[in-house]
Amino acid sequence: MSLDEALSLVPKWFPAASTFTFGLLWGSFLNVVIYRVPREMSVVQPGSHCPGCSKPIAGFDNIPLLSYLILRGRARCCGLRMSPRYPLVELIGGLLSLAIWLVIVAKLPGDIGAGKALALYGAHFFLVLGLVAAAFIDAEHMFLPDSIMYGGIVLGLATAYTRGMAGSEPVWTAFARSGTGILVGFLVVWVPFIFLYKGLLGRTGMGWGDAKLLAVAGAWFGWPGALVVLLAGALQGTVYAGILKVLGVTLKLPKAVQDDIDELQKAAAEGDEEAKTLLEDDPLTENGDDPFIISFFQRIFGAGKDADENEEDATTKPEKETGSKKEELEKGEGEEEEEDEEDEEDEEDEEDEEDEEEEPMRPRIPFGPFLILAMLELIFARDVLHRLLPFVWSAAPD
Numbered sequence: 001m002s003l004d005e006a007l008s009l010v011p012k013w014f015p016a017a018s019t020f021t022f023g024l025l026w027g028s029f030l031n032v033v034i035y036r037v038p039r040e041m042s043v044v045q046p047g048s049h050c051p052g053c054s055k056p057i058a059g060f061d062n063i064p065l066l067s068y069l070i071l072r073g074r075a076r077c078c079g080l081r082m083s084p085r086y087p088l089v090e091l092i093g094g095l096l097s098l099a100i101w102l103v104i105v106a107k108l109p110g111d112i113g114a115g116k117a118l119a120l121y122g123a124h125f126f127l128v129l130g131l132v133a134a135a136f137i138d139a140e141h142m143f144l145p146d147s148i149m150y151g152g153i154v155l156g157l158a159t160a161y162t163r164g165m166a167g168s169e170p171v172w173t174a175f176a177r178s179g180t181g182i183l184v185g186f187l188v189v190w191v192p193f194i195f196l197y198k199g200l201l202g203r204t205g206m207g208w209g210d211a212k213l214l215a216v217a218g219a220w221f222g223w224p225g226a227l228v229v230l231l232a233g234a235l236q237g238t239v240y241a242g243i244l245k246v247l248g249v250t251l252k253l254p255k256a257v258q259d260d261i262d263e264l265q266k267a268a269a270e271g272d273e274e275a276k277t278l279l280e281d282d283p284l285t286e287n288g289d290d291p292f293i294i295s296f297f298q299r300i301f302g303a304g305k306d307a308d309e310n311e312e313d314a315t316t317k318p319e320k321e322t323g324s325k326k327e328e329l330e331k332g333e334g335e336e337e338e339e340d341e342e343d344e345e346d347e348e349d350e351e352d353e354e355d356e357e358e359e360p361m362r363p364r365i366p367f368g369p370f371l372i373l374a375m376l377e378l379i380f381a382r383d384v385l386h387r388l389l390p391f392v393w394s395a396a397p398d
Contacts, residue, residue: 003117004110019101019121020094024064026129027093031086033133038141038256052080064090089136096128096376103380116162123159124379127152127220131372134213138368142257144209149216153182156219165222181218185226186211204283206367213371221378232374237367251365 007015029043035051036043048057055077061067068087075082105121130148138144157178160166166174189211197205218226244251253261261282267275 001114002111003105003108003114006114006117015101015106016098020098023094023097023125024090025093026097026125027090027132028062028064028086030089030093030129030133030136034085034089034136034140037133037145037147038137038143050075050077050080053078064094085136089132092132093129096132097125099380100124100128103382119159119162123155123163127155128376128379131375135369135372138209138366138372140254140256141260142254142364142366143207144213144368146212149209149212152216153212153219156216157182160219163220177222178219181220181222181226182215183218184223185214185216185218185229188226188230189214207283210367210371213368217371217375217378220375225378229371229374229378232377233367233371236373237365237370240370241365253364254366 032043032048035041046056048062049055050057052075058076061071061076065087068082071082073082073084074080100121104124105117108117108120130152134144134148157175160178161171161174164174165177166172189206190208193205194208194211197203214226214230217229221229241251252258261279264275264279264282268279
């Protein structure tokens with residue numbers, strides 16, 4: 001059955017209404033994912049319950065959008081105020097689902113198979129669901145779950161041919177383009193912002209989650225699309241930070257992240273070795289004293305310098321031994337003065353180190369939401385972007 005034949009069986013308003021409602025329902029489930037995944041809780045069991053008193057939430061109190069409005073944003077069981085994030089995520093789910101129908105599926109050729117059209121809807125729907133969940137989790141906890149990142153990579157690679165990444169070329173071209181995009185997307189973050197940044201400056205410029213997210217972009221849009229996502233995300237993040245700076249808003253770590261760091265630091269102070277390791281490995285708490293590339297070259301050239309100094313000392317030693325007693329006395333006085341100066345410098349260095357330890361942690365903005373926003377723009381504004389950037393492959397079949 002073709003897409004046109006399937007649509008002829010239902011009222012014209014039905015596809016838009018059903019996709020919007022379907023998105024609302026899954027948006028409600030996204031709230032469960034956003035809350036539980038960072039806390040390492042199952043998203044299946046137990047059922048939905050109040051975060052305040054832990055009582056199960058009745059089905060009639062769990063209707064997307066309506067329940068929040070009817071209850072005026074409070075839990076029926078204990079009166080706990082519910083976060084406005086809940087109806088927001090539900091609404092985003094509904095709108096994105098509707099957008100997939102209007103922008104991607106409804107524009108497909110009428111003679112395309114209904115099953116293929118449904119597969120395209122499902123692939124894009126579950127991608128955007130994962131991206132929305134990842135964006136909210138990253139905004140609150142500053143990490144991107146591996147389950148969502150790897151799922152997006154596999155889904156993008158598996159549907160590469162169905163989504164038309166091969167164009168008019170052989171089937172294998174689609175998977176080659178998707179696979180190349182995964183590799184380039186990951187390396188374009190890992191090489192400069194993780195490996196080189198850490199090796200030269202001693203700290204990480206971007207996290208592993210951002211590299212995996214760019215790999216997701218590469219799986220779906222090929223390597224040119226991954227580059228577009230990186231540049232667009234960086235531009236949007238810069239604009240956001242600039243607006244906050246103009247408004248005088250101080251950039252700080254999200255509260256949940258700061259609370260986790262405080263707990264780890266407390267445990268580390270009590271001698272917890274695992275907490276110490278986690279703090280050392282976390283890009284948010286690394287002290288920047290491990291520029292391994294710089295240290296490598298310092299060891300190489302430092303060893304040569306020490307050898308030259310030893311050779312020079314060996315050639316000048318006889319001359320020093322024949323010096324006068326007066327020169328030895330002057331030298332001794334000079335050494336004492338140098339030792340005093342070194343002691344003073346050591347004290348100043350210790351004070352500087354103490355001041356550095358007391359300095360607050362540098363603020364950071366999670367980069368994932370801006371990359372995800374760029375990916376959504378590439379999905380839903382692909383016609384405009386493809387006219388401006390024709391080297392980015394279409395997300396839907398030709």
